[in-house]
Amino acid sequence: SAPALRKPNWIRVKLAAPEAVGKVRAVLREQGLHSVCEEAACPNLSECFSHGTATFMVLGDICTRRCPFCDVAHGKPKPPDAEEPARLARAVAELGLRYVVVTSVDRDDLRDGGAGHFAACVAALRAAQPSIQVEILTPDFRGRLDAALEALAAAPPDVFNHNLETVPRLYRAVRPGADYQVSLDLLRRFRERMAGVPTKSGLMLGLGETLEEVREVMAHLRAHGCDLLTLGQYLQPSPDHLPVIRYVTPEEFAELAEAARAMGFRDVASGPLVRSSYGAEQLLKGGAG
Ligand code: SF4
Ligand code: SF4
Numbered sequence: 001s002a003p004a005l006r007k008p009n010w011i012r013v014k015l016a017a018p019e020a021v022g023k024v025r026a027v028l029r030e031q032g033l034h035s036v037c038e039e040a041a042c043p044n045l046s047e048c049f050s051h052g053t054a055t056f057m058v059l060g061d062i063c064t065r066r067c068p069f070c071d072v073a074h075g076k077p078k079p080p081d082a083e084e085p086a087r088l089a090r091a092v093a094e095l096g097l098r099y100v101v102v103t104s105v106d107r108d109d110l111r112d113g114g115a116g117h118f119a120a121c122v123a124a125l126r127a128a129q130p131s132i133q134v135e136i137l138t139p140d141f142r143g144r145l146d147a148a149l150e151a152l153a154a155a156p157p158d159v160f161n162h163n164l165e166t167v168p169r170l171y172r173a174v175r176p177g178a179d180y181q182v183s184l185d186l187l188r189r190f191r192e193r194m195a196g197v198p199t200k201s202g203l204m205l206g207l208g209e210t211l212e213e214v215r216e217v218m219a220h221l222r223a224h225g226c227d228l229l230t231l232g233q234y235l236q237p238s239p240d241h242l243p244v245i246r247y248v249t250p251e252e253f254a255e256l257a258e259a260a261r262a263m264g265f266r267d268v269a270s271g272p273l274v275r276s277s278y279g280a281e282q283l284l285k286g287g288a289g
Contacts, residue, residue: 008249036103037049053098058103060080061105067177069236080117088102097132112148114138118157123154158197159280162183164180166204167217173242187199199227205231206248211252227265227266228266230278231253231269232275
């Protein structure tokens, strides 16, 4: 295979504050939870934690799909743990978090794709701390959309996030189990059903897409009512994952953000180190950029 591209100097990983990481790790272990922040060794960890934000992965750490950009293990997942929402709520209270992102692996084995578990998590978090803001970052619920929307409506989040990840031309290579239009329909139908809850989506750049293709995707998102957008650089988790084809420059990220605002997105976070959950609270309030 081709030698890896050299990382440009704008991909600098900010080292996390060790005390903050240590505390989070201890609470997570105690409650038997997984945080994406810690497991993905996210470069924004200290910044997010100091703002009271973190991303938790529920429904286990084994995925029924295998996307070649993703570091999550593939296999047969365990049944959902009915105690997990309560443990999540305890961990969030203990860590004093104000804005929580709840995400999961893909659960094609469940009738509602895990949507009922998401709703249970939102309900438990709100019951424990009424002022909490919860964003859910969900799989596509492909083939289970009606059941999933029904289940999610039991406890709507403050933000509904579902990532398109890449442009349609690259779906077969990047999201082999997914379908571009199914993902767009999920965003549109959530918005129709849960009026007033902002919807959000994101893409990883640097997988071989053109900037023109990215602008087309942004237009499709707007046509499906999507309110908030994140654009970040794809980074290869290991040599066995999809290679980085290109490092998009900070200037290009800024131009795309400007184009997105002109298209009517309520807010946009666009930059090399932006992750789907980065600056989520500020983005909701319209302050990130
Ligand atoms: Fe966690 Fe997301 Fe912040 Fe990274 S950007 S530390 S994954 S909340
Ligand atoms: Fe990773 Fe999500 Fe793909 Fe599963 S569906 S492999 S968690 S990106």
